[in-house]
Amino acid sequence: MEKDILVVCALEEGSLTNPSIEAIGKGRELANDLKENVLALICGKDLNKAAKEAIGYGADKVIKVEDPRLSNYTTLPYTKVLDKVIDEFKPFGVLIPATQNGRDLGGRISARRSIGLVADCIEVKVLKEERDLTWTRPTFDGQLFSDIRITSSPKIGTIGPSTFKMPEFDPDRKGEIIEYSSPVTNEDIMIEILGFIKKHNSDPEVSSASIIVAGGLGLKEPKNIKIIKDLAEVMGAAVSGSKPLADQLWIPQDSFVGMSGLKVSPRLYIAIGISGAAQHIQGMRDSGMIVAINNDPNAAIFKEAHYCIVGDLFEIVPQLTEKIKELKAQ
Secondary structure: OOOOEEEEOOEEOOEEOHHHHHHHHHHHHHHHHHOOOEEEEEEEOOOHHHHHHHHHHOOOEEEEEEOHHHOOOOHHHHHHHHHHHHHHHOOOEEEEEOOHHHHHHHHHHHHHHOOOEEEEEOEEEEEOOOOEEEEEEEEOOOOEEEEEOOOOOOEEEEEOOOOOOOOOOOOOOOOEEEEOOOOOOHHHOOOOOOOOOOOOOOOOOHHHOOEEEEEOHHHOOHHHHHHHHHHHHHHOOEEEEOHHHHHOOOOOOOOOEOOOOEOOOOOEEEEEOOOOOHHHHHHHOOOOEEEEEEOOOOOHHHHOOOEEEEOOHHHHHHHHHHHHHHHHHO
């Protein structure tokens, strides 16, 4: 019989990533409802620090796969490890952070085992009467939320970053660390990672910025991104946008705000030319103050905004930028 919740964790510089910690927190909630354990899977080298973190954040057992060949994510070796771990520990549910690598791993393990998977979930709940899990995810670009149940085992889903609350860390919490022998061989290594190039960006990180200036399709064409960049520069703000802008590569694909993107809560969020689809609203509705600029008085974004400006953004935003420059020069 399958039991326990397995959380697949990712590491960055030897520590758990925030999406992994959030997934452990959600796994802890599910395991409490099931009266079972949380298992955390970590791979790579020098894993003692990450193992202690996983226990402190809520894991009961940490499956530690020490192997330098797993220090960086590659598809086939990680899939092989997860496949073997599922065979041996037989978890009831598996949570994978919906990062770029997590989405890749989720799809691969689902295909390898011919089982179902629910992607980019925003909620997971236990149905105690039936001992089942129900997964909620956005569909139709966030216009509809679907509750999905998986008939295969284990029940696997990817969890959207910043969807669930970060659990508190308890340094005194006790747990078991399981040394698990790596099943990876040199023949499994088909990709060699030579190094990493860090992304250099003068803008503050969107996810942690206190002020965000975001654009939507109301900007009409890519060259008009300069309008929101100019405003962001004078305000010391991060530049972001809605999902369609990322889909069309007007902004970096990892910087859009929305249900399947970044969930942000800045002190000030300025939405420019954004209609306010549910997918986008879910990503920014916790902002301290929301200012919306749109030429459509019936735009859905106005229902969320604290201050609404109905008008032509191509006239309003440059004027706003110049006015802020004047005030800063005084």
